[in-house]
Amino acid sequence: MELPLFFNQQVDLTVVGGGPAGFMAAITAAQSGVASVVLLESNAKTLEKVRISGGGRCNVTHACWDPGELVTNYPRGRLALMSAFSRFAAGDAVNWFEDKGLRLIAEQDGRIFPVSNSSSDVVTCLRNAAKASGVHFLTKQAVNRVDSMQKNRFFISSKGSKPFESKKVLLATGSHSSGRKIAQALGHSIVNPVPSLFSLKLDSFSLSICSGVALDNVKITLFTDDKSFQEIGRVLITHQGLSGPAVLRLTAFAARHLSKLNYKARLSVNWIDSNYDSARSQLNNFRYTSSRSRLVNSNPFSKFPKRFWLEIIKQAKVDPYIRWAELSSVNEKRLLNILISNSYNVFGKGPYGEEFVTAGGVRLDEINMTTMESLVVPGLYFAGELLDIDGITGGFNFQHCWSSGWLAGKAIANSLNPYLSEN
Ligand SMILES: Cc1cc2nc3c(=O)[nH]c(=O)nc-3n(C[C@H](O)[C@H](O)[C@H](O)COP(=O)(O)OP(=O)(O)OC[C@H]3O[C@@H](n4cnc5c(N)ncnc54)[C@H](O)[C@@H]3O)c2cc1C
Numbered sequence: 001m002e003l004p005l006f007f008n009q010q011v012d013l014t015v016v017g018g019g020p021a022g023f024m025a026a027i028t029a030a031q032s033g034v035a036s037v038v039l040l041e042s043n044a045k046t047l048e049k050v051r052i053s054g055g056g057r058c059n060v061t062h063a064c065w066d067p068g069e070l071v072t073n074y075p076r077g078r079l080a081l082m083s084a085f086s087r088f089a090a091g092d093a094v095n096w097f098e099d100k101g102l103r104l105i106a107e108q109d110g111r112i113f114p115v116s117n118s119s120s121d122v123v124t125c126l127r128n129a130a131k132a133s134g135v136h137f138l139t140k141q142a143v144n145r146v147d148s149m150q151k152n153r154f155f156i157s158s159k160g161s162k163p164f165e166s167k168k169v170l171l172a173t174g175s176h177s178s179g180r181k182i183a184q185a186l187g188h189s190i191v192n193p194v195p196s197l198f199s200l201k202l203d204s205f206s207l208s209i210c211s212g213v214a215l216d217n218v219k220i221t222l223f224t225d226d227k228s229f230q231e232i233g234r235v236l237i238t239h240q241g242l243s244g245p246a247v248l249r250l251t252a253f254a255a256r257h258l259s260k261l262n263y264k265a266r267l268s269v270n271w272i273d274s275n276y277d278s279a280r281s282q283l284n285n286f287r288y289t290s291s292r293s294r295l296v297n298s299n300p301f302s303k304f305p306k307r308f309w310l311e312i313i314k315q316a317k318v319d320p321y322i323r324w325a326e327l328s329s330v331n332e333k334r335l336l337n338i339l340i341s342n343s344y345n346v347f348g349k350g351p352y353g354e355e356f357v358t359a360g361g362v363r364l365d366e367i368n369m370t371t372m373e374s375l376v377v378p379g380l381y382f383a384g385e386l387l388d389i390d391g392i393t394g395g396f397n398f399q400h401c402w403s404s405g406w407l408a409g410k411a412i413a414n415s416l417n418p419y420l421s422e423n
Contacts, residue, residue: 013412014156014166015039016143017179018046021384021401022172023126028409030133033417037135038166040158042142042178047123049174053355053398054111058119060097061090061402062395063106073396075196075253077389080364084403087370090395093402097122100129111394146171146182148377168412170372170381172405175358179386183362187376191388193360194259196252199243199350200267206315210308213237214244217303219270222250222346224257232273237308240350242269245393251349252392255359263349269342271312272301279340283332287324295327296320312338357397361388371411372404381408 012034015026018041030037039046050058064070067085071078094104094112102125103115114121130137145157146169157163173179180190218235220242221228231253233246251258258265272279286300295318299309313320316334318327327335362382366375374380383404391397 011038011166012036013168015170017172019174021405024402024405025170025383025409026135027129027133028406029412030135032413034413039137040141041139057113057117058122059111059395061093061112061399063110065091074391080369083370088403088406100125168379172383174385189363191360193358196255196359196390197248197356198251200241200346201348201350202241203345203347208239210237211239213308217273219273221268223266229254249392265346267344270340291325355393357390359390361386372408383408
């Protein structure tokens with residue numbers, strides 16, 4: 001494909017990758033006075049991940065307004081993001097979209113979505129903002145090489161078109177390997193990419209019959225070779241193991257350890273997030289008030305659906321048809337052990353939730369995190385998932401795309417035209 005005529009001149013900024021990070025950077029640079037901004041996307045359509053995100057609703061960001069608190073949601077990149085979020089955080093992202101006419105709403109758990117609940121409104125908002133600010137975006141342009149000649153002089157080569165010249169380059173290729181290869185060829189180091197945010201497959205998982213049951217306030221502890229990880233929250237029982245927000249958070253923080261162990265580890269589940277003594281007194285109080293009821297028909301934990309409670313009794317090898325008054329101390333102990341330390345062997349990673357990301361990417365100590373400029377190649381910038389940054393579910397992954405893209409766009413404008421761009 002031949003590139004448009006303006007490619008015969010030197011372009012000010014070339015953005016490689018038409019995802020959220022690339023769009024935010026391109027729009028910000030163009031709006032801050034960069035005259036020619038070109039965005040190249042390898043697919044036939046830009047912003048495809050935004051379109052499929054959040055189950056088609058797009059969880060744009062999270063109602064977490066304090067940068068210090070916001071960074072705690074990033075298993076990787078936490079420290080580096082502090083300076084980025086102190087300049088552009090969740091509140092700035094909300095204002096940015098609302099300024100462009102996209103109305104957003106926060107749900108009770110803090111996740112922020114478009115009021116319309118439609119991810120295509122976010123896509124349209126970004127595309128319209130790019131057009132209005134004069135960004136030229138071209139699809140089916142897979143960039144395969146970037147050569148750095150001298151300060152402010154790069155040559156960009158993409159499949160099937162003539163190389164052209166650009167003063168600045170921003171790489172925002174997400175988890176795609178081609179971006180990492182380009183960065184490596186330019187002298188950057190890569191932290192080995194591994195998946196994050198997945199469910200767990202458990203060996204001999206006797207609760208699969210309860211698939212679909214979701215329980216709140218479950219404490220899960222994962223033991224790997226040298227470290228343990230713990231989360232408390234909502235857990236979803238699946239055919240092969242466990243998923244749900246608490247499990248996805250756990251696997252995000254343990255992503256590197258689990259990958260090293262080929263997804264083999266031990267998991268302990270405390271279904272009632274309680275210690276032995278308080279669980280025992282809860283059981284005894286219940287036994288006192290419901291002594292004549294059969295175990296199967298009455299359970300002390302209101303959050304347990306009947307079929308789940310029955311499986312717990314069976315796992316403890318207790319007869320479900322005995323009355324509470326007949327529960328021996330041996331059986332009580334077995335029941336308590338299953339309730340507070342139900343142990344499983346993890347044997348693999350299951351399917352992803354609604355969202356998944358790659359942990360790893362371009363090393364952060366080779367980047368100036370206030371400008372997103374490379375410390376290896378001046379004039380080269382990075383944004384988004386290509387970096388060794390990833391967040392847990394809840395809108396945090398898009399947030400660091402908005403922040404890093406905005407910072408890069410501002411810094412590029414500032415360096416090309418320090419008098420035009422306002423800070
Ligand atoms: C199913 C799913 C749902 C998700 N839902 C959410 C959510 O609701 N909230 C949230 O915060 N996060 C969500 N995420 C994570 C989020 O989508 C990513 O973190 C985010 O898209 C990363 O943005 P990016 O711009 O860095 O990369 P991408 O969105 O991956 O964009 C990079 C773009 O670069 C293009 N590209 C790659 N290589 C080249 C090349 N050589 N030349 C030209 N173009 C290239 C790619 O085709 C792509 O369009 C979800 C992820 C998935 C998979």
